[in-house]
Amino acid sequence: MSKRKRSFETTESESIKLQKNVKALQELIHIRPDLKGKKVYFFPRLNKYFEGIIFYDAKEKKAYVYSVINDLKYETFSQWMIGLKNWGLFKGYRSALATIFLEPNPNNIVSLVQKESLGEGKFVGIIMQEISEGLELHFFDEKKKLKKKMIISARGIFLSYKVWVLDQVLQEIDLPFPVRVMKRTLDKISNLIQYIVSLKICYGQRFENVVQIRGNQLVGNNKEHCPFAFLENKNLPNEAYRHVDCKFIIKDGNICENCQKIYKTMQQIHRRFLAGVNSTKTVHASKEILIEKIECQKKLIKTKSVTIANIRSCLQKKIEKEEGEISDKMSTIRLLAETHLA
Numbered sequence: 221m222s223k224r225k226r227s228f229e230t231t232e233s234e235s236i237k238l239q240k241n242v243k244a245l246q247e248l249i250h251i252r253p254d255l256k257g258k259k260v261y262f263f264p265r266l267n268k269y270f271e272g273i274i275f276y277d278a279k280e281k282k283a284y285v286y287s288v289i290n291d292l293k294y295e296t297f298s299q300w301m302i303g304l305k306n307w308g309l310f311k312g313y314r315s316a317l318a319t320i321f322l323e324p325n326p327n328n329i330v331s332l333v334q335k336e337s338l339g340e341g342k343f344v345g346i347i348m349q350e351i352s353e354g355l356e357l358h359f360f361d362e363k364k365k366l367k368k369k370m371i372i373s374a375r376g377i378f379l380s381y382k383v384w385v386l387d388q389v390l391q392e393i394d395l396p397f398p399v400r401v402m403k404r405t406l407d408k409i410s411n412l413i414q415y416i417v418s419l420k421i422c423y424g425q426r427f428e429n430v431v432q433i434r435g436n437q438l439v440g441n442n443k444e445h446c447p448f449a450f451l452e453n454k455n456l457p458n459e460a461y462r463h464v465d466c467k468f469i470i471k472d473g474n475i476c477e478n479c480q481k482i483y484k485t486m487q488q489i490h491r492r493f494l495a496g497v498n499s500t501k502t503v504h505a506s507k508e509i510l511i512e513k514i515e516c517q518k519k520l521i522k523t524k525s526v527t528i529a530n531i532r533s534c535l536q537k538k539i540e541k542e543e544g545e546i547s548d549k550m551s552t553i554r555l556l557a558e559t560h561l562a
């Protein structure tokens with residue numbers, strides 16, 4: 221067993237007793253008489269601690285914790301914690317992860333994440349934030365975009381967790397450990413964080429031409445025309461359709477198994493489109509395609525009206541010509557008549 225692990229587990233087992241029982245201090249001295257005269261550290265926040273010294277009154281046969289900052293002694297750890305709060309030495313909530321440690325730098329999740337998220341650590345790209353129920357971890361990609369989130373909630377030393385990928389909560393089936401409240405070793409937590417770091421995200425199925433044909437959604441062939449995939453990041457280089465049952469994480473390849481299914485449909489749509497725009501039913505067509513269709517219709521009508529206009533002008537010319545001929549005849553007749561009358 222490594223030194224690191226041992227110190228965590230010692231802290232862990234002692235923490236259980238500390239939280240279970242206000243008499244924890246007396247029990248602790250009973251189990252660990254070597255702690256008499258030793259320092260203890262109370263962390264109301266993970267980045268703030270108070271120093272105490274355990275001492276034993278042999279006459280009273282009772283252990284006390286001497287609080288350095290306010291020069292007072294307390295019979296229990298909880299009295300010490302309440303005392304510090306009443307003195308206004310820390311305000312607001314007490315972190316669920318906070319507890320009493322036997323070292324000023326407890327080997328806990330916080331120090332693990334802090335250490336591994338720096339430089340060439342295992343958790344590069346993670347930003348950690350303390351929240352009232354525990355810890356919130358934000359996972360960023362190379363482009364500094366927030367992609368995943370994890371909350372580790374603490375109830376005493378028992379931890380539960382929840383993971384989000386692109387704002388979607390992951391189901392337990394996609395996670396390596398149960399999510400419920402349970403005792404977890406630091407190694408398990410480390411493995412869990414590493415697993416989340418390594419998770420590949422599904423960004424949906426791409427088929428450029430189909431976006432043009434179908435637009436914002438793909439609908440089913442059934443009567444209801446239920447959409448089964450929606451377009452995301454429209455007009456961006458990462459524009460893609462995401463299946464309504466997208467898994468959000470990838471097991472194999474570059475896409476989740478449900479988004480993979482869309483590809484065949486998209487090929488069909490593309491082939492049908494190549495065979496002629498009319499094969500796209502109006503209800504399924506994208507706005508762009510509908511506009512194109514309308515433009516096409518307009519052009520047809522325009523061509524027809526040009527033809528009509530041409531016919532009209534031809535007729536007009538013919539009529540004018542005929543009228544001219546008539547008037548010519550008339551004037552000839554008139555001339556003749558006038559001549560004859562003269």
Ligand SMILES: [Zn+2]
Binds near residue numbers: 440441445501503504
């Ligand atoms: Zn249909």
Ligand SMILES: [Zn+2]
Binds near residue numbers: 422476477
């Ligand atoms: Zn997917």
